[in-house]
Amino acid sequence: xxxxxxxxxxxxxxxxxxxDESESVSYCYCHHVLLLATIPVVSAFIGTxxxxxxxxxxxxVLRQTTALLLGALFYVAILGAxxxxxxxxxxxxxxxxxxxxxxxxxxxxAYIATPMFISGLVALYPVVWICILVGAIAFFYSGYLLFLxxxxxxxxxxxxGLRVSGSIFAIGVLVLxxxxxxxxxxWGYGYHLY
Numbered sequence: 001x002x003x004x005x006x007x008x009x010x011x012x013x014x015x016x017x018x019x020d021e022s023e024s025v026s027y028c029y030c031h032h033v034l035l036l037a038t039i040p041v042v043s044a045f046i047g048t049x050x051x052x053x054x055x056x057x058x059x060x061v062l063r064q065t066t067a068l069l070l071g072a073l074f075y076v077a078i079l080g081a082x083x084x085x086x087x088x089x090x091x092x093x094x095x096x097x098x099x100x101x102x103x104x105x106x107x108x109x110a111y112i113a114t115p116m117f118i119s120g121l122v123a124l125y126p127v128v129w130i131c132i133l134v135g136a137i138a139f140f141y142s143g144y145l146l147f148l149x150x151x152x153x154x155x156x157x158x159x160x161g162l163r164v165s166g167s168i169f170a171i172g173v174l175v176l177x178x179x180x181x182x183x184x185x186x187w188g189y190g191y192h193l194y
Contacts, residue, residue, distance in 0.1 A: 003032075007114050007145065015149035018111050028107040029079075032114075037078045040120020045071045047126035054127045074183055078117075081179045085109040088171050092164060098155040108153055115141040139176060143169045 006014030049067045052059030062070070086106030093099045100108070119138030122131050146169055151161030 003111060004036075004114060004118075007111065011145055012148050015111075015145060016152050018108070019149060019153045021107075022104070023107050025103050025106050028110050033079065033082055033110045036114065036117035037075055037082075039117050040078065040123055041071045041075045043120050043123035044074065044126065047123045051125060077179055077182050081175055082106070082110050082113055084175055085113070085168075085172060088175075089168055092167055092171075093154055096154050096156060100153065108149070112142050112145050112149070115139075115145070139172075143172070146172075 003014055003018060006017070045064075045067045047053075048060075048062045049064050050061075052061035054060075083106055086109035087102065089109055090100070090102045090105035093105065115138040116135070119134050122134040143165075147162065147165045150156070150165040150168070151158050154161065154164065156164070
């Protein structure tokens with residue numbers, strides 16, 4: 001958790017620090033991902049059961065049992081997205097001499113996703129356009145972290161790092177779209193149950 005403040009205040013130094021560590025996936029998930037992934041889930045639970053999604057004039061408020069089930073599914077989807085991005089980074093790094101192991105790539109992806117986790121706080125007041133705006137800002141900040149960290153992480157030049165980062169970012173866009181589509185289906189299903 002000590003890396004969170006560093007990622008927000010001095011990201012370049014913090015990403016070098018993270019790249020130098022040899023943290024296990026289980027440690028990273030237990031001390032970082034599992035905790036931070038609860039932010040969007042708990043926020044969405046509170047927002048959808050107390051305030052309701054504002055898609056028009058009338059808010060859509062879900063029952064707590066429905067929101068709890070949907071929140072659990074959303075949580076699993078978030079954890080899967082982080083693991084998927086770690087595997088994508090591992091696959092894209094296959095041609096480099098200092099290819100990090102799959103474990104390090106998943107840990108790296110988890111830290112890159114930190115702004116996305118924190119942006120989940122906006123779901124406390126679930127107005128769609130505000131959620132999209134804050135999510136987009138967080139996504140681009142995650143991209144910024146990625147562009148800073150890839151050269152250090154793979155021990156390559158900044159120019160080559162820009163190419164690899166761009167590829168990772170493009171795949172990240174697709175994974176984010178898949179996650180957003182999944183969450184829309186999950187929470188939309190809850191709308192039909194409420």
